[in-house]
Amino acid sequence: PVLAVNLLGWPKALPADQAAQLLQGGLDVARDAGCQLGGTHPLGDDRPAYGLSVTGAGRPDAVLGTDAGVAGMPLTLTKPLGSGVLTRRHRATGEYFPQAVASMTALNHRAAEEALANGARGAVEVGDYGLLGHAYLLARASGVTVVLDSAALPFLDGARTSPAHADCPRARRVLGWLGQHLVADGLPEEDALLLADPQISGGLLVAGEVPGFPVVGELLPRGEEAVAIR
Structure with missing residues (x-):
């Protein structure tokens, strides 16, 4: 993994500090994988959703x-x-x-x-x-x-x-x-x-x-x- 971007959907009715904890968890995992995290892309706010879009490189062998x-x-x-x-x-x-x-x-x-x-x-x-x-x-x-x-x-x-x-x-x-x-x-x-x-x-x-x-x-x-x- 080389670079990741957060994908986040978060309803306004949910506490913002919970979203912050979720994003911190994603950052911790990205660091564990040796991957840079380059920001967040919103998915809308109808339901909570989270993921990472990751770009990486690998050796054929x-x-x-x-x-x-x-x-x-x-x-x-x-x-x-x-x-x-x-x-x-x-x-x-x-x-x-x-x-x-x-x-x-x-x-x-x-x-x-x-x-x-x-x-x-x-x-x-x-x-x-x-x-x-x-x-x-x-x-x-x-x-x-x-x-x-x-x-x-x-x-x-x-x-x-x-x-x-x-x-x-x-x-x-x-x-x-x-x-x-x-x-x-x-x-x-x-x-x-x-x-x-x-x-x-x-x-x-x-x-x-x-x-x-x-x-x-x-x-x-x-x-x-x-x-x-x-």
Whole structure:
């Protein structure tokens, strides 16, 4: 990252000091990433919204590509799952989940650097399509089958005990999109929804082993399925 610009929408009814705290948080994260922050662009004031528009540069030999997975590689997940379901639970109940905030505000650059240092060249960020959807994108682009070990998958505290919030229309759409490309015999529906749940600032699913992060599966030669859960 070289230069970032704040994108801010802030209703007039909300306290201005809260907007100042939010912008300070963005500045802190930009500094952690070694990125200059060059100002703020307004998005209107109908609802609160915040993001960063970032310009950066990268070396061709330091790209973690979706199409670089090779059969025989282990799969590493660099952040626990559950930011989506805990965020929905927070909105519904007002409960505060500091473990989710810590995960969502942690950048992926250190995990990516560790992956590259250990020879990894393939990865996908786990975001709007959940773990299953992004695992399928990695499998499809690399021509392999992703096999996930359900017992090895890490979750944020509280994520698996939020069944009332596990049912998400977007997760159901992901499962419908995967269709026959997903083999998960015996997996409870709630677990399938959690694995397809969109993640907010999720981690990396790396084709390769990254020290300090859990190995959650492996890549196998392409079979009839693209993503399987054991």
